[in-house]
Amino acid sequence: MWQDGSSHYNPSASQANVPLQFYAPGPYQNQFYPGSRSSLEGAVDTGNVNPSYGGTIQQPGGWWTAFGTGGFEGEPPLLEELGINFSHIQAKSMTVLNPLQLVDERIMDDADLAGPLLFFFCFGMLLLLSGKPQFGYIYGFGLLGSISIYTLLNLMSDKGIDVYRVVSVLGYCLLPMVGVGAVSVIVTLDGLLGYMLSILSIAWCTYAASGIFVAVLRMSDQRLLVAYPVALLYGCFALLSVFNVGAGGSGTNR
Numbered sequence: 001m002w003q004d005g006s007s008h009y010n011p012s013a014s015q016a017n018v019p020l021q022f023y024a025p026g027p028y029q030n031q032f033y034p035g036s037r038s039s040l041e042g043a044v045d046t047g048n049v050n051p052s053y054g055g056t057i058q059q060p061g062g063w064w065t066a067f068g069t070g071g072f073e074g075e076p077p078l079l080e081e082l083g084i085n086f087s088h089i090q091a092k093s094m095t096v097l098n099p100l101q102l103v104d105e106r107i108m109d110d111a112d113l114a115g116p117l118l119f120f121f122c123f124g125m126l127l128l129l130s131g132k133p134q135f136g137y138i139y140g141f142g143l144l145g146s147i148s149i150y151t152l153l154n155l156m157s158d159k160g161i162d163v164y165r166v167v168s169v170l171g172y173c174l175l176p177m178v179g180v181g182a183v184s185v186i187v188t189l190d191g192l193l194g195y196m197l198s199i200l201s202i203a204w205c206t207y208a209a210s211g212i213f214v215a216v217l218r219m220s221d222q223r224l225l226v227a228y229p230v231a232l233l234y235g236c237f238a239l240l241s242v243f244n245v246g247a248g249g250s251g252t253n254r
Helices: 002-008 063-067 086-097 114-129 135-156 163-172 175-186 192-217 220-242 245-252
Strands: none
Touching: 086 114, 086 163, 086 175, 086 192, 114 135, 114 163, 114 175, 114 220, 135 163, 135 220, 163 192, 175 192, 175 220, 192 220
């Protein structure tokens, strides 16, 4: 019975020896289906395909791009990340060079140490060129003087100020003293000219620094009390400009 039922699925004798073949399209098939292929082999041309992506791709620039003021798209410049802003340094320097103008009380809202460190370094280098290596005294006086004035200002004012802004103000107001250091490279300041320039630079630095402190802390009635310790600090820097502190022994042998 099983053999009789399977007779319907047996192929005929004429088809038993025919191998299995794939279907091959007829000669007239391409007339009705132009997009069909006559075989499984074919080539896909992707050379003319131009995929489009959203957004813009920033072209890489030179190594100097990182040090510019523009920076890359979506990223702040490197100098801004380091806290160096040349426009702010110029504005604060012009405030010191013109102490008679009205000082904005918000001038130190964006305090920085880039300008003060630059002025301290220039002052030390100029004294070094004049034969007075005073780097240790400069940074020592600056550190002790900043801490002392910070303490006095917080005791005298109700508003208070942080040490970061105190160092920034004192450093920017050292700019006239840097000019005296530049003069010491050309001429010797151990004389009447040097004494006059030192007194003038002390008065200039003190007037500018006390004006900024008074404007920021709103202590207009106590300007003379603020100016006195500031003048003592800048007087120490003036002594470094006039006299060679580290050559005391050589001076006695002359």
